[in-house]
Amino acid sequence: MATSSIDATLAAAIDADTSTEEILLAATNHDLDALRKLFEKYDAKVQDADSGYSPLHAAIAACEPDDDFANDMEVNGAGDAINGHALSEESALETVKLLFENGAIWNELDKNDETPGCMALRLGLHQIYDAFVDAGVRAELLFTMLDDYEPLPDEPPPDEPPTGDETLDEDIVGFEPAPKRNEPLPRNLNGTQDIDGFEPNPNPSYKVEEDESPGAQPRQGTNAMEVVDDAAATPGHQTEPVLTNPNVNSEDYLKSTLTYSGDRLLDSDKNAVMMDWETEIMKMSADKLCPKQGLRTMNVGFGMGIVDSMFLANSPSMHHIVEAHPQVIERMRSQGWFEKPNVRIHRGKWQDVLPKLVEEGVSLDAMYYDTYAEDYKDLKEFFDEYVIALLESDGMFGFYNGLGADRQVCYDVYTKVVEIHLDEAGLDVEWTDIAVPDLAARGEWEGVRRPYWANIKTYRLPTCKFVG
Numbered sequence: 001m002a003t004s005s006i007d008a009t010l011a012a013a014i015d016a017d018t019s020t021e022e023i024l025l026a027a028t029n030h031d032l033d034a035l036r037k038l039f040e041k042y043d044a045k046v047q048d049a050d051s052g053y054s055p056l057h058a059a060i061a062a063c064e065p066d067d068d069f070a071n072d073m074e075v076n077g078a079g080d081a082i083n084g085h086a087l088s089e090e091s092a093l094e095t096v097k098l099l100f101e102n103g104a105i106w107n108e109l110d111k112n113d114e115t116p117g118c119m120a121l122r123l124g125l126h127q128i129y130d131a132f133v134d135a136g137v138r139a140e141l142l143f144t145m146l147d148d149y150e151p152l153p154d155e156p157p158p159d160e161p162p163t164g165d166e167t168l169d170e171d172i173v174g175f176e177p178a179p180k181r182n183e184p185l186p187r188n189l190n191g192t193q194d195i196d197g198f199e200p201n202p203n204p205s206y207k208v209e210e211d212e213s214p215g216a217q218p219r220q221g222t223n224a225m226e227v228v229d230d231a232a233a234t235p236g237h238q239t240e241p242v243l244t245n246p247n248v249n250s251e252d253y254l255k256s257t258l259t260y261s262g263d264r265l266l267d268s269d270k271n272a273v274m275m276d277w278e279t280e281i282m283k284m285s286a287d288k289l290c291p292k293q294g295l296r297t298m299n300v301g302f303g304m305g306i307v308d309s310m311f312l313a314n315s316p317s318m319h320h321i322v323e324a325h326p327q328v329i330e331r332m333r334s335q336g337w338f339e340k341p342n343v344r345i346h347r348g349k350w351q352d353v354l355p356k357l358v359e360e361g362v363s364l365d366a367m368y369y370d371t372y373a374e375d376y377k378d379l380k381e382f383f384d385e386y387v388i389a390l391l392e393s394d395g396m397f398g399f400y401n402g403l404g405a406d407r408q409v410c411y412d413v414y415t416k417v418v419e420i421h422l423d424e425a426g427l428d429v430e431w432t433d434i435a436v437p438d439l440a441a442r443g444e445w446e447g448v449r450r451p452y453w454a455n456i457k458t459y460r461l462p463t464c465k466f467v468g
Contacts, residue, residue, distance in 0.1 A: 376414070
């Protein structure tokens with residue numbers, strides 16, 4: 001009896017050792033029958049130890065033509081590259097759908113730092129790429145729903161066991177349980193994996209402000225940051241610094257030392273807060289939001305003051321600036337922004353400043369959001385709560401669209417996600433495409449830790465107005 005139990009355990013161990021290879025092979029061959037049989041015991045969350053390929057990577061890579069037959073490549077009517085030595089996009093798409101149904105992670109990275117969606121785009125597999133964008137949108141919408149979840153009044157407190165009558169997440173087929181309160185999010189949840197560029201920061205820019213009321217950030221004192229302007233710094237070899245804020249969160253950012261260096265503003269870890277190449281984006285944003293003189297405008301997140309200068313060039317009757325970083329505030333003072341006519345500066349976080357402006361009855365014709373080190377949920381709160389409260393019915397709203405700007409698939413996913421949420425908030429969005437220059441060739445990323453626009457060719461500029 002004991003021997004039989006040992007044999008069964010050993011057989012199970014051997015079976016487990018080969019399951020990853022079997023799933024990857026079946027995915028490579030687009031063998032749906034084999035995959036369905038394997039998924040009776042296993043799910044699709046596996047990776048090859050050497051290449052880092054997930055089953056999604058494997059299914060898409062099977063469509064890549066062999067180099068030896070590149071000259072024989074044919075292109076079908078949908079624009080998909082295929083030849084006799086590569087499997088078809090149609091069979092790959094069916095395989096991808098089956099893998100998604102069995103827990104495959106849509107944005108998992110391989111050893112080349114490439115997601116399956118990035119691979120599909122590179123190979124010209126546009127139908128598959130669209131399927132990855134749709135999967136990403138579904139996952140991120142679900143994340144938002146989980147983030148907004150609040151327990152119903154009759155639910156047991158977190159420290160009390162369920163009575164047995166509740167419907168549990170574990171009982172829902174295909175749905176992984178939401179993390180318990182006070183526990184960190186798991187790395188993978190409902191088909192999404194955290195990757196650089198998909199921390200949804202509404203991004204490159206940032207935010208901060210000025211409000212002299214109690215609780216506002218101190219204007220200057222023991223915690224004030226020293227202004228560093230190193231345009232004339234002596235070049236030399238530098239070792240890689242220890243990152244003081246690798247996840248770039250808002251609270252640590254507001255305590256960090258910034259560096260104004262000629263045409264850029266960097267945080268303490270050499271992340272780009274704002275760069276001069278964004279001037280065209282800022283000018284077009286300001287012109288669309290403030291097309292005539294005499295309007296009441298607001299920008300949240302001063303940075304280098306690029307968009308604020310563009311707003312003032314259009315002669316608003318009043319321009320509000322919300323900024324929270326004490327070092328940026330001091331820079332604004334030294335540049336005379338506090339003395340400019342028709343400019344009102346609010347020092348503090350917008351989450352603290354805007355409710356007070358609502359109480360004052362402030363009305364605006366144009367609002368622009370360009371914060372740094374905040375998440376997508378902050379942008380969503382901004383237009384859900386405060387654009388509606390402060391903007392006139394015929395006013396315009398815009399934001400710096402750096403959502404997921406490290407990878408095209410992530411950028412496309414968040415473009416759709418934010419469009420859906422804007423619509424839910426009663427806002428219609430119009431997109432204007434602007435070509436992103438070859439920043440690497442221009443040396444824009446020298447001295448910057450993470451080149452967040454390296455893989456994006458087109459910036460999508462949003463201009464929003466109330467529906468109807």
